[in-house]
Amino acid sequence: MTLTRTEIPEGMELVYSYPDSLTKVSSHYCPGCVHGIVHRLVAEVLDELGVRENTIGVAPVGCSVLIYNYINTDFVGAAHGRAPAMATAIKRIYPDKVVFTYQGDGDIAAIGTAEIIHAANRGEPITTIAINNAIYGMTGGQMAPTTLPGMVTTSTPTGRNCEVAGYPVKLSEILAQTAGAVYITRQSATDIVGIRKTKRAIKRAFLAQIHGLGFACVEVLATCPTNWNIGPWEAMQWAKEHLGGFYPVETFKMTDEVKALKA
């Protein structure tokens, strides 16, 4: 049984509900993929901050290309990697609106490296959510810039040989070096505690924008059971152990102003 907000019995409190910022459609994501979880976190944060009607999202190219089917705000669809460039323009035209990009690891740390580094370095007051599952999902499991050493993908069939294919890109560590970034953190959406911490980080990143402080990015360690060729539960454990082992879950940059925000 579903209660509407007005039907909540006296003496009881609404502690969990469907966010207004999330559309009521079934998602196309695979079982065990965390895009759905992170979409919901973004939607909850937009609700809590009361900014849904004042927000413009920029969709990437990758599995989350259809994010605008799920997040109930205005959206534009960027070319692969160019979301920060579009977001830059939109934010400069509408400084009072909330502008965010949502990008996968290939989008943000390979083809779109220039755009994200320069948006961060200019201190564009936008919010970026970067999903890192160490693989290209939509194109069928090829090597991502974040693919771990030795990891088998459809384009590294014998495992990523870093001497040939290059080394995994630690994007958050790089973005933290830019003068314009005010909040750069890596979180993990692979267990309950991690999901709660990820939500708090996303909220802080949006608050940093709303307060006009500068560029904020939340990298989220994520799964891809389909292309990792393992089950959803196993994928969560694999992400925690292997991705978490290589990519430390920590905050690499947080200015005092951002620290002072109540997230």
Added chain:
Amino acid sequence: MTKQLLKGNVAFAEAAVRNGLQAYFGYPITPQSEALEHLSGRMIEEGRVFLQAESEVAAINMVYGAACTGVRAMTSTSGPGLALMAEGLSYIAGSEVPVVVVNMMRGGPGLGNIQPSQADYNFMTKSAGHGDFHPLVLAPASIQEIIDMIGLAFELAEKYRTLVIIAGDGSIGQMMESAELPPMQPVRDTVPDWAVSGAKGRDPNVITSLYLGAEKLEALNLRLQAKLAEIKRNEVRSVEVATEDADLLLVAYGTAGRICVSVLREARKQGLKVGLFRPQTLWPYPEERLSELAEQVKGILVVEMSAGQMLEDVQRFVQGRVPIHFHGRMGGVIPMVDEILADVEALAKE
């Protein structure tokens, strides 16, 4: 308003400001950098958006983002930069947002040089990006004309929600001549209903070029083709000089067209009946008028600063009714009046 001595790049940039340009994003490239420099000061003075991007790739995607908010947005570049923008041009076409791009053509291929050229004709008119689309391409032959075309470009871009490219070249960008700027117009204070602005009290607007499902994407393409057909019907523009009694028709656009005016004058002094047909729209091409002229002249001489790119269109529209000759220079070489006149004289003897 009075005329003043203006450099082409500064002239079109200031004309854009006066036509209510709200956002400019660009990357320095010779021979158009003065436009970016001019706008870096003027746009800030007017409280509008100016940003020097990290690349032409970023610049066009910023323009794309700005256009999605419904503001007047543009960039300017030259061939190597336009090549990097091809990705964004296609997304802009597929998303049906209004954008104006100025391309001051330079010698190619590759890094080429910075001298004037017309070798981006095919690129701009036929293949500005992947997929089925054509930008509307305007070709100015003077500083006054590029000033006037800036206002026209914004009008057309917004009327059809389409991409408009102004095809200049290094000499249009770099030369100075006397011209009159338009009066200062206020920026638009309304937002089109399709633009993104935050879904306040309405359903969300989504601007994308993604249409999953072949039928849906074909429907978009049919809509784009219908729009292009309408542009073809309504927006063809050309200029003629002394075509009424011409035996030989010079066909040239932009700087080459301007040079041909001098060729025509010299030829007429010798009693040679030479006319000039100068397309102002390269896409849509003024094919009907060219076709009519082909019925009345004895021959055509196409003059271009390329290996003969527009030439192929002229051949296509004339369909062998009269002989077509070609005079082209490449690599940034500007054809001189004398060398074209020599061709005209030789053809007159035939």
